[in-house]
Amino acid sequence: MGHKEDLLEGAKRCLLEKGYGRTTARDIVAASGTNLASIGYHYGSKDALLQQAFFALTEEWGHRAGPAEEVTKDLPADPYQRFHDVWERLIATAGASRPVWKLQTEVVTRMDDDEKLREAVKEPQREGRLGMAQGFLGIDPEREPEKARVAGLLCQALATGVMIQWMVDPETAPSADDLTAGLRVLMGDR
Numbered sequence: 579m580g581h582k583e584d585l586l587e588g589a590k591r592c593l594l595e596k597g598y599g600r601t602t603a604r605d606i607v608a609a610s611g612t613n614l615a616s617i618g619y620h621y622g623s624k625d626a627l628l629q630q631a632f633f634a635l636t637e638e639w640g641h642r643a644g645p646a647e648e649v650t651k652d653l654p655a656d657p658y659q660r661f662h663d664v665w666e667r668l669i670a671t672a673g674a675s676r677p678v679w680k681l682q683t684e685v686v687t688r689m690d691d692d693e694k695l696r697e698a699v700k701e702p703q704r705e706g707r708l709g710m711a712q713g714f715l716g717i718d719p720e721r722e723p724e725k726a727r728v729a730g731l732l733c734q735a736l737a738t739g740v741m742i743q744w745m746v747d748p749e750t751a752p753s754a755d756d757l758t759a760g761l762r763v764l765m766g767d768r
Contacts, residue, residue: 582620584610589631594677598684629698639678653716664714666754672744679741707734
């Protein structure tokens with residue numbers, strides 16, 4: 579790996595260990611084995627590097643939760659079973675993905691004071707929604723853009739809420755069975 583990749587990997591480690599606000603340029607340099615000047619050369623600033631590292635961690639979580647290519651081929655035809663299977667897979671990542679969700683929560687709380695960060699997060703968030711619609715539900719954003727958009731909004735809202743509940747109290751956080759039963763109640767099927 580070159581300095582650019584080393585910096586990104588070092589920044590990812592620092593974000594997971596120290597968080598967004600407490601990670602310094604010196605921390606990144608120590609974790610990456612590079613030098614301070616290489617941050618500016620490769621990324622322009624520490625903040626730009628941290629943003630890239632944050633997006634990389636979020637994308638890696640998305641792949642662990644269920645990349646579209648592997649997930650959509652095995653989706654059950656029954657919508658309730660599909661919903662259950664998707665959330666079972668997502669919830670299975672709760673323990674391992676806790677540091678990423680902790681980081682995401684911190685980043686969200688920083689946005690009121692950091693307009694550049696807010697702007698940087700908007701497009702990846704939109705892409706993430708579409709990825710969830712495709713990966714979790716098999717909806718092709720190219721063929722059905724509006725259906726993918728609204729399904730992605732719902733998936734993203736549910737994922738955030740479910741993961742926060744798992745962070746707060748794993749013993750009472752919802753299971754895939756709970757979520758599916760709740761959906762059935764909402765849809766009037768129970």
